[in-house]
């Protein structure tokens with residue numbers, strides 16, 4: 001092993017780009033895998049990812065850029081996955097090198113559609129990664145603000161203290177602080193659910209509801225989130241911590257949020273298809289609404305907001321009427 005931790009980042013989108021930026025504050029070399037050859041070449045020549053966070057300048061001597069996921073993973077002891085959940089399984093089909101002994105870190109805030117599992121559970125169940133070697137990066141943090149070096153706090157969930165410290169140290173800088181927790185399951189579910197609530201906030205805004213209603217929606221959302229997570233994984237946790245409430249607030253209120261943007265378009269009358277086509281980015285909450293709704297058929301938590309978003313996105317229900325009914329259930 002070299003004298004510095006070897007990291008690979010999997011993905012070429014906004015969050016992967018932001019994570020490479022964070023790591024490059026501390027590490028002399030980072031492997032970075034993305035599918036897009038044109039973007040890779042552009043980074044080599046112009047030092048910027050042309051498609052995402054294009055203001056961020058990279059020192060290419062610090063980067064081991066590759067379009068082969070196997071090469072990136074072979075290089076690393078710590079592998080950070082930062083691609084939308086819907087594409088993870090397809091990307092993993094390309095893998096022929098072993099993940100044994102590697103620390104697998106999910107920066108994905110979603111449920112894997114093929115298995116209906118959160119990402120840590122998916123890696124444990126499908127790829128046999130021991131929980132000690134699984135970590136999750138979460139917390140209220142938009143990639144765009146990382147690009148601007150605005151102070152942001154991440155939460156690193158991991159059961160192994162040594163791995164947690166290494167990953168936290170490598171991500172930390174003058175604009176990134178990292179808190180640690182062992183609630184891998186709860187923080188992952190919170191990250192999944194807040195995207196659905198951010199879609200609801202966007203829908204409300206698009207429908208013409210104001211700040212007063214949004215505050216009420218957020219207040220109901222955090223209580224709904226608490227009930228849902230308690231059913232799925234009971235442990236002592238403070239739902240007001242930034243990985244839960246903080247991430248809900250930033251995603252629900254920030255104009256950078258993809259999920260809010262997507263919901264706003266639906267509220268304004270776009271169809272789901274046209275809103276997706278209009279956005280150059282992925283709103284994870286679209287997939288999460290279906291997975292969470294279906295999962296909850298087993299758990300039976302009271303989730304009127306998730307149900308309303310699900311009905312609008314998947315059952316073609318009218319947003320205006322659905323929200324009017326939802327308002328009767330909130331307090």
Ligand SMILES: NC(=O)C1=CN([C@@H]2O[C@H](COP(=O)(O)OP(=O)(O)OC[C@H]3O[C@@H](n4cnc5c(N)ncnc54)[C@H](O)[C@@H]3O)[C@@H](O)[C@H]2O)C=CC1
Nearest residue numbers: 012013014015016082083084087108109142143281282284
């Ligand atoms: N952007 C942010 O501020 C944050 C994002 N996340 C999470 O990071 C994950 C990645 O999201 P972003 O980077 O924001 O997405 P993005 O919308 O910025 O980028 C989309 C990514 O998906 C890839 N992609 C698109 N179609 C694909 C396909 N058919 N097969 C494989 N890959 C495909 C693109 O190459 C690109 O890497 C998501 O789970 C998101 O919730 C988590 C925290 C913050």
Ligand SMILES: O=C(CO)COP(=O)(O)O
Nearest residue numbers: 139140141142257258259
């Ligand atoms: O997870 C995020 C902020 O913490 C990003 O949310 P969006 O995907 O809605 O932009």
